[in-house]
Amino acid sequence: MPEAAPLWAALVLPAALCLGAVAAAGFDAVVGGGAGRSGSGVLGTASAPLREGLRLLAQQRRTTPSADVALGRVGLGLVPVAAVLAAAVVPWGFVSVTDPAVGIVWFNAMEVLAWAAVWLAGWGPNSVLSLIGGYRFLAQGLAYELPHMFALTTAGLGAESLRVSDVVGAQQGLWFAVWMPAAFAVYLLSAAAMSYWGPFGYPLGGDAAGGAVAEYSGVDRLLLLGGRWLLLVATAAFSVPLFLGGGQGPLLPGWAWTLLKTAAVLAVLIAARRMLPVLRADRYMEFAWMVLVPLTLLQALFVAVVVLNR
Amino acid sequence: MLDDTVFWVLSALAVGSGIMVFRFDSMARATYALLLSLLCVGGLLILLGLDYLGVVIVLMMTIEMAIMGVFMVMYMMNPAGLVPMSMLHNKKGAAALCTGVFLLMALGIVLAPWPPRAGTAEEDPTRALGESLMGPQMLTMMTLGFALFSTIVATVLLATHRGRYDRLGDDLRARRADDPVPGGVGR
Amino acid sequence: MNLELFLLVAAALFGVGLFGALTQQSVVMLMMGLELMLGGVILAAAAVWHHLAPASADGQVLVVVAITVMAVEMAIGFAVVTALFRAREVDMTDQAGDLSA
Numbered sequence: 001m002p003e004a005a006p007l008w009a010a011l012v013l014p015a016a017l018c019l020g021a022v023a024a025a026g027f028d029a030v031v032g033g034g035a036g037r038s039g040s041g042v043l044g045t046a047s048a049p050l051r052e053g054l055r056l057l058a059q060q061r062r063t064t065p066s067a068d069v070a071l072g073r074v075g076l077g078l079v080p081v082a083a084v085l086a087a088a089v090v091p092w093g094f095v096s097v098t099d100p101a102v103g104i105v106w107f108n109a110m111e112v113l114a115w116a117a118v119w120l121a122g123w124g125p126n127s128v129l130s131l132i133g134g135y136r137f138l139a140q141g142l143a144y145e146l147p148h149m150f151a152l153t154t155a156g157l158g159a160e161s162l163r164v165s166d167v168v169g170a171q172q173g174l175w176f177a178v179w180m181p182a183a184f185a186v187y188l189l190s191a192a193a194m195s196y197w198g199p200f201g202y203p204l205g206g207d208a209a210g211g212a213v214a215e216y217s218g219v220d221r222l223l224l225l226g227g228r229w230l231l232l233v234a235t236a237a238f239s240v241p242l243f244l245g246g247g248q249g250p251l252l253p254g255w256a257w258t259l260l261k262t263a264a265v266l267a268v269l270i271a272a273r274r275m276l277p278v279l280r281a282d283r284y285m286e287f288a289w290m291v292l293v294p295l296t297l298l299q300a301l302f303v304a305v306v307v308l309n310r
Numbered sequence: 311m312l313d314d315t316v317f318w319v320l321s322a323l324a325v326g327s328g329i330m331v332f333r334f335d336s337m338a339r340a341t342y343a344l345l346l347s348l349l350c351v352g353g354l355l356i357l358l359g360l361d362y363l364g365v366v367i368v369l370m371m372t373i374e375m376a377i378m379g380v381f382m383v384m385y386m387m388n389p390a391g392l393v394p395m396s397m398l399h400n401k402k403g404a405a406a407l408c409t410g411v412f413l414l415m416a417l418g419i420v421l422a423p424w425p426p427r428a429g430t431a432e433e434d435p436t437r438a439l440g441e442s443l444m445g446p447q448m449l450t451m452m453t454l455g456f457a458l459f460s461t462i463v464a465t466v467l468l469a470t471h472r473g474r475y476d477r478l479g480d481d482l483r484a485r486r487a488d489d490p491v492p493g494g495v496g497r
Numbered sequence: 498m499n500l501e502l503f504l505l506v507a508a509a510l511f512g513v514g515l516f517g518a519l520t521q522q523s524v525v526m527l528m529m530g531l532e533l534m535l536g537g538v539i540l541a542a543a544a545v546w547h548h549l550a551p552a553s554a555d556g557q558v559l560v561v562v563a564i565t566v567m568a569v570e571m572a573i574g575f576a577v578v579t580a581l582f583r584a585r586e587v588d589m590t591d592q593a594g595d596l597s598a
Contacts, residue, residue: 429552
């Protein structure tokens with residue numbers, strides 16, 4: 001079933017990911033009640049993030065004294081690059097840009113690179129508030145990453161393989177989301193958390209005047225804020241092959257099902273952001289360490305027992 | 311051809327950024343130079359056919375170095391390297407010793423009669439590793455597990471400055487633990 | 498790309514790490530040298546596995562052991578530095594010389 005993608009797919013992937021990010025950000029703007037201007041219509045509201053991105057492209061770059069420019073730029077660039085590299089193992093239908101034997105671990109490694117990159121971006125401008133933002137994500141990211149890793153492991157365990165196409169193949173008939181509900185729920189939570197978005201937006205929080213992005217403007221700001229949307233789209237898209245059967249479905253071709261399911265997951269995440277209160281970071285971290293880690297471990301144990309008795 | 315290029319680029323980056331670790335004044339740069347060096351080691355492992363171990367090194371070392379950066383900034387007196395200073399001792403002796411060690415190892419590497427390659431790798435080295443760790447090498451795995459567990463205990467013990475008497479009072483009868491940060495097991 | 502080349506790169510990493518571990522005064526920087534040395538060990542083990550004995554997984558197990566040693570070394574090292582810093586406000590090896598028995 002797995003097919004090798006043609007070489008041009010590697011070029012299409014970043015564009016497709018950006019398109020997804022723009023669409024998701026537009027949907028978020030519409031659900032959130034628009035950018036504030038009345039009478040601009042749904043289309044105007046939906047295109048607000050795109051216009052904001054174009055505006056940032058033309059904006060001048062802000063500099064700070066004694067900044068560590070090199071490290072800061074490495075961090076800023078790494079966020080979108082890591083998102084694209086992570087998305088390389090996500091299959092479209094049944095074709096992905098690359099399908100390595102350890103695709104799941106690769107995806108996680110790229111997410112962790114983006115995690116470290118936020119600290120670098122916060123360290124760069126030599127400013128207190130942005131460094132606070134970077135440190136926040138460093139501490140909180142550990143609490144997000146562990147349950148996330150166990151949820152990923154559980155899906156690999158159920159398929160007895162770390163190859164993403166094998167995980168999709170193992171879900172013929174029964175989706176992993178059905179018999180690994182805890183892992184799926186934790187994955188969705190940590191998908192938002194690992195992209196420090198929505199209720200988990202502390203690293204860029206308003207209480208720290210923007211946190212890691214506080215000192216950035218222009219292209220720099222676009223890289224970090226846009227990279228976050230890219231990360232969110234990539235993690236949401238990866239939940240489809242992991243838990244929702246990938247491109248499997250009746251009538252429609254595989255790529256259409258992938259697109260539909262990804263859009264549905266993104267819509268759920270964005271709608272949930274508008275319905276859930278912002279969580280206090282220390283409470284969520286305690287919840288993650290004390291509840292989510294044991295919960296995902298129990299889920300993995302359950303799956304392991306099922307797999308052994310299959 | 312492509313493999314050769316990748317090998318030389320990764321090797322040069324690994325050794326070069328390894329040297330830069332001790333030349334940068336900024337601790338953040340030193341930490342991330344070390345990360346780059348170890349990421350290149352991970353890349354070289356992938357080149358050798360060890361996909362799983364290579365990617366795991368990328369994953370683990372990123373987490374490790376990101377945390378290491380915090381400690382570097384916390385404990386060094388000049389973390390951002392804005393005032394260059396030297397924090398070395400016995401530089402000449404160490405340089406001579408390290409050059410000697412390297413030359414000795416290089417001599418051994420070049421002169422040793424390496425045996426020919428025995429057998430071929432299994433189709434999926436990751437599976438072979440897993441079956442080995444859960445089979446004949448189970449004792450190794452269990453030792454590693456215990457080592458990691460005792461590390462967790464020892465680390466917490468060393469790093470915390472508060473014992474149970476600080477938390478629960480001199481007679482250990484306090485109903486609520488007196489913790490600087492509420493929550494967790496102390497509630 | 499033969500075994501010797503890989504081992505030479507590993508030896509170079511080991512040598513650079515050794516230099517750092519011997520010269521750095523700060524315990525934290527010293528640990529970075531140790532990490533680099535262990536990186537060399539990992540590379541050497543993987544190269545020997547690939548070029549000499551790919552049929553058995555023992556070489557891979559050695560890499561796993563080395564990775565674990567790296568994690569343990571870092572965790573214990575930071576805990577010791579934290580304890581030392583709490584007690585004396587120092588993080589330099591030269592000021593902790595009296596700890597050696």
